[in-house]
Amino acid sequence: MTARKLTFEIFRYNPEDPESKPHMQEFTLAEEPYMTLFRALNMIREEQDTGLQFDFSCRSAVCGSCGMMVNGRPTLACKTLTSDLADTVRLHPLPAFKLIGDLSVDTGTWFRAMAEQVGAWVHERAPFDPKAVEEPMDDELAAAIYESDRCIECGCCVASCGVANVRPGFVAPAGMNRIARFMMDPRDARSDTDWFDVVSNDDGVFGCIGLMACHDVCPKELPLLEVYAYLRRRALGTAFLKKA
C-alpha cells in the first residue's frame, strides 16, 4: 500500500503582529502508519516552518492542551489519527478562546474565570481536621463524582457550543460539569438554594439551548447531556419545592 499524501490547510495568524493577516497555509506530508496529528504537526514544524505555533504536552489525551478544530470538529490533536481523516486536513484554533497565534489558544484564562464564577472548589462544611476519621462516601456517589472529574479542561465543548461562542458569561458545558460535581459532593456546604442563583439563569443551565454538540465532541466522552438534565431538574425542584 502506498502512503497517502496528506494536505494540511493550517490557519495562520499572529495577533501580536500588526502585519499579520488571518489566512490558510498549505503544507503537504507523506502519511506514516499510526500517525497522529501530534506527529504530523511536529514534522511540519521541524521540516517546513519553524514558526508554526501549536500546543502539546502529554501526547496522551490527559493534559488537555492540544484541542483544535480538525476538519470542522473540535478535538484533541494528540489522540487523532491521520488515518481517520480525509486527504485534506483543515486545522483551526478553537474558537471562543483568546488566540495566542496560529493553532494555539489561551484556555487557561477562560477556565480560571469560569472556576471563579461558579466557585469550583469544595466549600468546606467545617474546618478540615487532619486527626478526624474521614467520613465514608457511597461507592456510587464517589464513582459519579469521579466521572465528572475526568474532565481535562481541553475546551473542546466550549468551542463546539454556539452559545458559549457568543455569550462570554456563559459557564458552558465544562462549567456545568463542574457545578454538578460540587452539587453532588456531600462535603460541599452549598445548598440547593445557594446553587440556584448560579445555575438558574442564562449564564447557567438555561443558557443551554440543547444543541448537544458538547456531548458529541467531548474527547473524554463525558455524559454532558445527563449533566444538563440533572441541573435542570434540580433547578426546577428548587424553584417549586423549596422556599428560598
Place this chain on the structure above:
Amino acid sequence: MDDAAEILQTGAVRRTGEGPSPAVSAREARRQVLYELLSGVSGLILALFMWGHMFFVGSILLGEPAFDWLAEGLEVTYVAQPTVVIILALFILHAVLAARKIPAQLRERRRFVALAKELHNAAGEWRSEGEESPLRPHVESWLWIWQVRTGMVMLVLGSFHLVLMGLDILTPLFGERVGIEAATSIARTSAGLVWAYGLLLLCVEFHAGVGLYRLAIKWGGGSRLRRKTLERVEKFIFWFFLGLGFLVLLVLAGWIPPPLAFLLGG
C-alpha cells in the same frame, strides 16, 4: 476564507472572572425557571394540538360531509371557539419565549450558523471507519438553525392561518354559516392557499418534531440508547404527519378525490 475562519473573526472571549458571587438574585432565578418551563410547555401543548388538529382536518379524507359534521360538532359544543383563541395566545407566548434564545446581533448569528455548518459538514471530512469510531456525527446544532428559520416562517404563515380560522369560526365572513365548512375551505385552498399551507405544513412538522426531541433531551438527559430511540421516534412522527398532511392538502386543493370516502359509502 471558509466557515471556520469566519467563526474565528469575532467571538466571545472571557477575560476576567465575575467572582464567586451569585450571578442573579433568587427572584430572578425563579423567573428564569418559569420562562424556561413556559417555553417548553407551550411548545409541547402546541405540538400535541397539531397532532389532534391533523386528525380533525384528516376527516376530509372521508369526504366533505364527515368534515362538516366534525367541524359543526366542535362548534356547537363550543370547543372550537375557545381553542382558536387559546392556541393563538400560546403561539405568541411560545414565539416570544423561544426568541429569547436567538442571538441578537447579526455577527453572532453568522457565527452560530458557521459553527453549526462546520460541525455538520465535518462528517464528510472524517473517515472514521474501524470499530472504535472517534467521530460521533453531529447534526443537532444545524437542526437548531433550521428550527429558528422554520419558526420565522411559521410566525408569518401561522399567524395568518390562525387569524383566518378565527374569523371563519367566530364570524359569518366565509361560507353560509358561522363556522368552518368544507366547501369554503376547499375553495380557499384550491384558489392558491395550498402553496402557503404546504410550506406551513413542512415547517410545522419539522419544528415540532425536532422541538419535542430537544425538549426530551434537555429535561430527561440522553444516554446514548435513549437518544437514538428518541431520534427514531422523532423521524417517524415527522414523516407520518407530513404524509398525512400532504394527503389532506391534496384533497383540499381539489387535486384528488377524498381517498377514504368509500368508508362512508360516498
